[in-house]
Amino acid sequence: MKLxxxxxxxxxxxxxxxxxxxxxxxxxxxxINPVEFNPDFVARMIPKVEWAALLEAADTLHLVEVPKxxxxxxxxxxxxxxxxHHVLLExxxxxxxxxxxxxxxxxxxxxxxxxxxxSDEETET
Amino acid sequence: xxxxxxxxxxxxxxxxxxxxxxARKYVRNSRMIDVQTKMAGRALELLxxxxxxxxxxxxxxxxxxxxxxxxxxxxHYWVGIDISPAMLDAALDRDTEGDLLLGDMGQxxxxxxxxxxxxxxxxxxxxxxxxxxxxxxxxxxxxCFFSSLYSxxxxxxxxxxxxxxxxxxxLELITTQATKAGFTGGVVVDFPNSAKAKKFYxxxxxxxxxxxxxxxxxxxxxxxxxxxxxxxRERVLYRMARRxxxxxxxxxxxxxxxRRRRQxxxxxxxxxxxxxxxxxxx
Numbered sequence: 001m002k003l004x005x006x007x008x009x010x011x012x013x014x015x016x017x018x019x020x021x022x023x024x025x026x027x028x029x030x031x032i033n034p035v036e037f038n039p040d041f042v043a044r045m046i047p048k049v050e051w052a053a054l055l056e057a058a059d060t061l062h063l064v065e066v067p068k069x070x071x072x073x074x075x076x077x078x079x080x081x082x083x084x085h086h087v088l089l090e091x092x093x094x095x096x097x098x099x100x101x102x103x104x105x106x107x108x109x110x111x112x113x114x115x116x117x118x119s120d121e122e123t124e125t
Numbered sequence: 126x127x128x129x130x131x132x133x134x135x136x137x138x139x140x141x142x143x144x145x146x147x148a149r150k151y152v153r154n155s156r157m158i159d160v161q162t163k164m165a166g167r168a169l170e171l172l173x174x175x176x177x178x179x180x181x182x183x184x185x186x187x188x189x190x191x192x193x194x195x196x197x198x199x200x201h202y203w204v205g206i207d208i209s210p211a212m213l214d215a216a217l218d219r220d221t222e223g224d225l226l227l228g229d230m231g232q233x234x235x236x237x238x239x240x241x242x243x244x245x246x247x248x249x250x251x252x253x254x255x256x257x258x259x260x261x262x263x264x265x266x267x268x269c270f271f272s273s274l275y276s277x278x279x280x281x282x283x284x285x286x287x288x289x290x291x292x293x294x295x296l297e298l299i300t301t302q303a304t305k306a307g308f309t310g311g312v313v314v315d316f317p318n319s320a321k322a323k324k325f326y327x328x329x330x331x332x333x334x335x336x337x338x339x340x341x342x343x344x345x346x347x348x349x350x351x352x353x354x355x356x357x358r359e360r361v362l363y364r365m366a367r368r369x370x371x372x373x374x375x376x377x378x379x380x381x382x383x384r385r386r387r388q389x390x391x392x393x394x395x396x397x398x399x400x401x402x403x404x405x406x407x
Contacts (some may be wrong), residue, residue: 035222111215
């Protein structure tokens with residue numbers, strides 16, 4: 001699971017709503033995958049990124065060189081875009097858990113796939 | 126695929142139908158790959174994404190990642206959701222570029238609002254129409270799915286969902302729930318006169334109503350009736366929509382004759398006397 005996906009994932013447990021974001025990440029196995037750099041895509045995703053959640057996740061994974069926030073004129077700053085590309089798209093969490101901040105419910109991650117299946121009681125009615 | 130004539134949704138839930146064996150057959154069957162890739166291509170075409178721009182897309186019922194691979198080839202980034210662990214394992218073996226999630230679409234899409242630039246789904250949402258547990262109410266699950274989909278899409282984004290509806294009631298159930306969730310749009314039917322090639326694409330728009338794409342047809346006849354059923358936020362009862370055409374009027378007679386011609390019956394040609402007002406019998 002890439003960090004870009006983690007940054008947008010939210011808990012859909014019943015009654016949680018917007019407080020179900022961000023999911024707290026705990027990783028036991030992480031892999032770095034080289035991915036082709038596409039500056040257009042990275043620039044378009046920057047406004048969607050929730051920085052606090054990203055920094056928290058990067059911290060848990062002990063990543064270095066993570067920009068603290070969007071800088072002025074980031075669309076043309078290749079160094080910034082490359083750093084963001086690495087953080088968002090190249091870091092792959094293979095094993096770990098995601099925790100809903102409101103309900104405390106754990107979503108396990110196995111082989112890079114988070115299990116977001118809810119039980120009957122947790123489903124929104 | 127496995128049961129000729131019998132729909133797989135009637136046999137049980139998708140996570141049981143798509144077990145390891147079925148997943149293996151699915152990935153190896155070249156006809157399946159061909160059909161799914163074609164449908165993925167058509168769905169992406171119907172999405173009308175801006176040219177040359179890589180987008181972040183959602184693939185509902187991504188399965189073994191066949192449609193996802195097509196999206197990757199077109200330069201887009203995607204996240205797929207599927208309920209069958211066996212199919213997701215097959216996707217991992219195929220080394221797909223998109224992220225995969227194990228989840229039930231009927232429980233909602235677990236993303237922040239405004240996450241995705243678009244959504245595709247190939248041959249998946251008909252599974253929502255059958256209740257597999259006593260607690261399942263298909264209409265509720267469909268509404269939960271559509272309302273969460275509406276929320277995770279960027280304003281003005283589209284969703285193109287290819288499906289195999291069992292009958293018109295099922296299609297109506299699906300479109301009603303989609304309208305309730307706030308979508309506008311309609312069903313585009315490609316090759317409506319062919320039993321095998323006929324494909325249904327539910328095109329949903331989350332912004333203001335735009336045009337509905339033209340469906341594909343074998344003969345590009347300009348006279349041939351375009352099969353589309355548009356629907357908007359105004360809820361028109363299915364029966365009321367039919368009342369636009371008055372029985373026994375010229376319009377109705379011409380429609381009936383065209384229908385019978387399509388069915389291959391021998392029908393008299395239409396002239397200016399067709400359906401003309403006859404003098405009263407009494």
